[in-house]
Amino acid sequence: MRELICIVCPRGCHMQVDDSLNVTGNFCPRGAAYAKAELTHPTRVVTSTVRIAGAAYPRCPVKTAAPVPREKIFEVMDAIGRVTLTAPVKVGQTVIDDVCGTGVAVVAARELL
Amino acid sequence: MYELIVVGGGPAGLAAACAAWENGLRRILIVERDRDLGGILNQCIHNGFGLTWFKEELTGPEYAHRFIEMLAKTGVEVRTDTMVLDVTPDLQVHMTGPATGYKIERAKSVILAMGCRERTRGAIGIPGTRPAGVYTAGAAQRYVNVEGWLPGKRVVILGSGDIGLIMARRMTLEGAKVLACVEVMPYSGGLTRNIVQCLQDFDIPLYLSHTVTEIRGKDRVEQVVVSRVDESRRPIPGTEMVFDCDTLLLSVGLIPENELTERAGVVMDPRTKGALVYENMETSVPGIFTCGNVTHVHDLVDFVSAESRRAGAAAAKYVLHGPAAGEYIALKNGFGVSCTVPQRVRPQNVEKSFNVFFRVNRIFGKSEIVVSAGERELCRFKRDRLAPGEMENITVPVKLLEGVAGEITVEIREV
Numbered sequence: 001m002r003e004l005i006c007i008v009c010p011r012g013c014h015m016q017v018d019d020s021l022n023v024t025g026n027f028c029p030r031g032a033a034y035a036k037a038e039l040t041h042p043t044r045v046v047t048s049t050v051r052i053a054g055a056a057y058p059r060c061p062v063k064t065a066a067p068v069p070r071e072k073i074f075e076v077m078d079a080i081g082r083v084t085l086t087a088p089v090k091v092g093q094t095v096i097d098d099v100c101g102t103g104v105a106v107v108a109a110r111e112l113l
Numbered sequence: 114m115y116e117l118i119v120v121g122g123g124p125a126g127l128a129a130a131c132a133a134w135e136n137g138l139r140r141i142l143i144v145e146r147d148r149d150l151g152g153i154l155n156q157c158i159h160n161g162f163g164l165t166w167f168k169e170e171l172t173g174p175e176y177a178h179r180f181i182e183m184l185a186k187t188g189v190e191v192r193t194d195t196m197v198l199d200v201t202p203d204l205q206v207h208m209t210g211p212a213t214g215y216k217i218e219r220a221k222s223v224i225l226a227m228g229c230r231e232r233t234r235g236a237i238g239i240p241g242t243r244p245a246g247v248y249t250a251g252a253a254q255r256y257v258n259v260e261g262w263l264p265g266k267r268v269v270i271l272g273s274g275d276i277g278l279i280m281a282r283r284m285t286l287e288g289a290k291v292l293a294c295v296e297v298m299p300y301s302g303g304l305t306r307n308i309v310q311c312l313q314d315f316d317i318p319l320y321l322s323h324t325v326t327e328i329r330g331k332d333r334v335e336q337v338v339v340s341r342v343d344e345s346r347r348p349i350p351g352t353e354m355v356f357d358c359d360t361l362l363l364s365v366g367l368i369p370e371n372e373l374t375e376r377a378g379v380v381m382d383p384r385t386k387g388a389l390v391y392e393n394m395e396t397s398v399p400g401i402f403t404c405g406n407v408t409h410v411h412d413l414v415d416f417v418s419a420e421s422r423r424a425g426a427a428a429a430k431y432v433l434h435g436p437a438a439g440e441y442i443a444l445k446n447g448f449g450v451s452c453t454v455p456q457r458v459r460p461q462n463v464e465k466s467f468n469v470f471f472r473v474n475r476i477f478g479k480s481e482i483v484v485s486a487g488e489r490e491l492c493r494f495k496r497d498r499l500a501p502g503e504m505e506n507i508t509v510p511v512k513l514l515e516g517v518a519g520e521i522t523v524e525i526r527e528v
Contacts, residue, residue: 005305009164012305014498023384044310047172048158048286049258059261061158061174070314077286091178109158110174 004038006031043067047109048080050095055087055112062095063109068102075100088113116140116432117425118206118220120197120373123152124414125226125405127180132425133224134187137433139216141189142218144189144208146196146297149183151177152228153251154414156258160281161306164370165415176414200377201227202398222428225374225388225396225403226421229367229410231276237365239271239329241327246334249275250364254283263287265360269337270294271325273301273308274502275412277364282311284362291317295339297324297346300476302502304412324348325361334359369407377401384452385409391441392467399436402428409454409470412504416470437462442517447483447524449473451501452464463511469523470506473499479528482507486517 006013008030015025023032037043045067046107049059062083068076079099089108096106116138119126122145122519130143149155154162157173164170167179184191195210204223209215231249248256254276256262266289270277271294281291294312299322301308320339326348327338341352351429369387376489380397387408388396394404404424405417431437439461444453453471469484477499484491484507491513499505507523514521 005309007309008308009161009170009306012503044169044314046286047160047259051261056260057259059259061172061258063158063160063172073286073314091175102140109172110155111178 002039004035006034008034036092038048042070044070044073046073046076046080048077051084052089052112053084053086055089057112060085060089060112061109062106064102065105065107068099068104070101072102076102076106080106114140115142115218115220117142118204118430119143119219119226119503120200120206121145121152121226121228121405121407122150122191122193123145123226123228123405123416124154124177124180125228125424126152126224126342126373127177127184127400128421129224129226129404129425129428130189131180131183131187132422132447133424134189134472136426136429138189138429140404141187142143143184143189143191144195144197145191145193148194150181150191150193156251156255157279158258159283162414165413166418173414174341180418193235193497197373200373200401202378204400208483220400222239222400222402223377224421224424225371225377225401225407226405226424227370227373227407228257229369229406231364232363232368234363236368237363238329239325241338242330244328244330244332244334245444246360247328248360248362250280250362253281257287259282263289265289265334265358267356267358268360268362269325269339269356269358270362270364272296272364273303273319273321274366275303275307277362278303278307278311280362280364281317282315283313285317289360291315291360293318293320293339293416295320295323295325297322297342300500300502304502309449319432326353328361334361337361337503341521367406367410369410371407374403374407379403382452382456384446385454387454390455392455392463393430393437394424394455395427395437396430400428400431402431409452412502416504416506420470440518442514443520444469445520445522446471447485447522449475449477449480449499449525450523453523458514460511460514460517466510468506468508470504471523472501472504473525474501476500477525477527481526481528483524483526484509484513484521485524486514486519486521489517491517491521494526 154177199207236515
């Protein structure tokens with residue numbers, strides 16, 4: 001039996017997971033899915049910034065469009081650190097197509113004109 | 114003459130202005146001191162915003178963007194780079210900025226949505242030298258996320274509020290070593306999900322019931338001393354730990370930025386440090402409303418949006434249909450409850466039900482939130498767990514207040 005706090009939303013359900021991955025204490029189905037993933041293969045959305053030229057600020061916030069394997073977080077950060085954008089940038093615009101072979105894109109999170 | 118002037122273009126001001134427009138006001142002005150709308154959301158680049166409001170997990174800038182786009186579809190006027198200096202009780206708004214110079218605008222209603230600022234080293238009086246390298250967590254967040262500077266390489270964080278936890282992860286991701294997160298209370302002030310994904314994911318130790326008792330260093334922070342504290346939060350001699358670091362981030366609380374509110378002659382609540390408000394977010398001064406973190410500090414922007422929409426709709430109703438009527442019932446804090454918003458409810462002005470937001474003053478296990486009028490119990494709400502770090506919210510049907518006069522009490526009963 002494992003105790004787990006759900007991080008899917010700010011509600012923060014306290015969940016219990018048994019050896020055959022049955023989840024209790026979750027308020028919604030997303031919690032059960034998170035608990036199973038967390039005990040088999042944990043993933044996280046990575047948010048950071050990239051350099052941008054020609055905008056009012058020198059950095060543009062970005063995020064992975066979907067969660068990536070937790071053990072790849074620092075690898076993803078390295079890839080994000082090598083990017084420089086040029087303004088204008090739209091929300092949702094692709095910054096990296098497939099980051100570190102995860103099949104997940106990195107996208108811009110702020111409009112900078 | 115404007116129908117409504119909104120002071121502050123952060124999440125509260127944006128939602129309030131949109132709601133006022135939807136409810137029929139057409140002469141609306143938002144005044145924002147920064148160069149962009151969006152407020153603090155622009156530097157909160159982490160995700161987790163919008164789960165309640167948009168049913169999606171957004172970053173701060175994305176959440177702001179949604180509201181800025183909504184606003185762009187209205188005819189609401191926006192003045193950025195403009196600072197409001199004064200709001201008078203007769204609703205004159207004094208402002209200044211490079212585009213307009215000093216200007217006085219008159220309004221039929223005003224919504225105060227200035228948000229809050231951080232408590233600093235001075236506010237908590239940490240002994241020691243005064244070197245560079247001591248930042249509030251929010252200032253460091255702005256440097257890293259907007260300006261592109263890393264404020265330090267070896268970091269200790271005092272306070273486990275959400276901004277402190279978020280910055281522990283952010284500094285780690287950008288290559289700094291976060292040595293410890295130190296919390297004076299026996300529990301964290303932040304959301305549990307942030308403990309998991311900001312500290313535990315990166316093996317950053319959390320020292321509960323500890324505080325920083327000395328800052329050392331001549332020009333730059335060189336060391337901080339951390340001591341355990343007793344139950345009355347006094348440092349225990351002999352428990353000192355010394356951390357070699359160049360940076361101390363402070364996440365030690367937020368203060369609603371209410372100078373304008375006070376100058377307008379609004380009655381304040383010393384517990385929330387915001388205005389005392391009625392069920393529709395109206396203050397003691399007719400026509401002045403407040404919403405968002407300037408009223409009380411929220412955990413989640415989603416609730417700020419909801420509250421601010423109520424304020425916007427109420428301002429529209431005030432301008433178009435006149436002041437709200439009726440006697441009020443005061444909300445009293447019972448056992449375990451530290452402060453409620455609203456503090457006063459006018460049953461005549463409520464259609465079906467009203468929401469009461471509050472924080473508990475310690476951690477409770479399985480409990481019930483009980484609302485009563487004298488000896489008479491009105492309603493109760495079950496909770497599995499209550500914590501001061503997480504704002505509670507109950508919906509009370511107004512028909513329960515029939516025959517109630519004077520005051521009602523909200524209290525916690527542990528089961």
